[in-house]
Amino acid sequence: MQITTTFRHMEQSDALKGYAAEKLERVKKYIDEPITAQVFLTVEKIRHMAEVTLTAKGVTIKAAEETNDMYAAIDAVVDKIERQLRRYKERLKDHKPAVDNRALEVQKTILTAESIDQQQEPVIVRSKTITIKPMSVEEAVMQMDLLHKDFLVFTDSTTEVINVVYRRKDGNYGLIEPSRK
Known part of the structure; x- marks a missing residue:
């Protein structure tokens, strides 16, 4: 250790x-x-x-x-x-472990509020690359709780699509799944 x-x-x-x-x-x-x-x-x-x-x-x-x-x-x-x-x-x-180690990297960018309000070119305050790991929705909620975060971006291990799980104001959890049409 x-x-x-x-x-x-x-x-x-x-x-x-x-x-x-x-x-x-x-x-x-x-x-x-x-x-x-x-x-x-x-x-x-x-x-x-x-x-x-x-x-x-x-x-x-x-x-x-x-x-x-x-x-x-x-x-x-x-x-x-x-x-x-x-x-x-x-x-x-209670969950079966993920068999493969397919992970994506996503870049997170934070913009200043002034640049958005004044219709100027957005000013990047901070940029960070994170690794998105395949996991089930239950594992994502558990990981979000352990990290004390309000949301977590992850790849669904069954559909291989990027999803977002978030904590709602009422204490429950929400899931954002993209639809393909």
């Missing part, structure tokens, strides 16, 4: 770094190698925050916790990651 630890507003501590690495070893029983983990430990006045981003085999899980003690924050965030991974594994048991 590759663990990157970042300290914000505090001195680097080998004890905290080792403690976080030791606690993150527990997640290996839920997910296969290779695993990369990014740990952010932050202190703001009396708040001690631990944030972990875990990436393994196409799955990304994020969690954050804050307490009055950094060790307790690390314990809480690792417990949260374990719960998410346990739930993810239980959901995967």
Whole structure:
């Protein structure tokens, strides 16, 4: 497991770094190698925050916790990651895994609002290329929940068509499927 630890507003501590690495070893029983983990430990006045981003085999899980003690924050965030991974594994048991690794790459572009309002040439603020993996609708919803995103673009593994799943304001989920005429 590759663990990157970042300290914000505090001195680097080998004890905290080792403690976080030791606690993150527990997640290996839920997910296969290779695993990369990014740990952010932050202190703001009396708040001690631990944030972990875990990436393994196409799955990304994020969690954050804050307490009055950094060790307790690390314990809480690792417990949260374990719960998410346990739930993810239980959901995967009901689905058959994707057999092939066909993935598409799509470029995401963000434009400034001023350029759209004034009918000028759009100004690109940020551009990002993302990989779209084939998965079922249920897997896409699960992945969207794990990433704490409002929408997810994916390729439907049965139809091989790009779809979008999104979280509605009423708490339910919506699915956008293109129609071919």
